[in-house]
Amino acid sequence: MNEPTNTPISTPPATGGADNNRIMAIASLVLGIINLCAWFFPICGAPLAIGGLVLGYFGMRSPQQKTLAIAGMVLSGIGLLLACLNAVAGIFLGPQIQEIFNSINQSLGY
Numbered sequence: 001m002n003e004p005t006n007t008p009i010s011t012p013p014a015t016g017g018a019d020n021n022r023i024m025a026i027a028s029l030v031l032g033i034i035n036l037c038a039w040f041f042p043i044c045g046a047p048l049a050i051g052g053l054v055l056g057y058f059g060m061r062s063p064q065q066k067t068l069a070i071a072g073m074v075l076s077g078i079g080l081l082l083a084c085l086n087a088v089a090g091i092f093l094g095p096q097i098q099e100i101f102n103s104i105n106q107s108l109g110y
Contacts, residue, residue, distance in 0.1 A: 018062055025059030025068040028052045032075025035083075042090070045083030052076030 031052035039045035056073035
């Protein structure tokens with residue numbers, strides 16, 4: 001007769017969560033790097049920065065990827081700050097820049 005044995009059954013290691021955290025940390029770093037060029041356009045820079053910050057936050061769940069996630073969050077934070085400063089500068093300097101362009105066009109005869 002077959003008697004049940006008390007040997008534990010080993011389960012395969014779960015790598016799905018670790019892979020997702022790694023992908024999120026790398027994506028945060030990539031978005032942070034792209035954002036350093038995209039902050040000139042607030043309509044592109046701010047959403048990329050927010051996405052990089054969120055992905056970096058979720059990527060920090062993995063201890064092995066924490067450095068990449070922090071680097072991505074720092075770069076995205078810098079990009080968000082620059083995008084906001086650019087937007088504020090555009091609001092305050094917009095009318096003055098328009099006057100400069102109008103005077104240049106008038107001097108050129110357009």
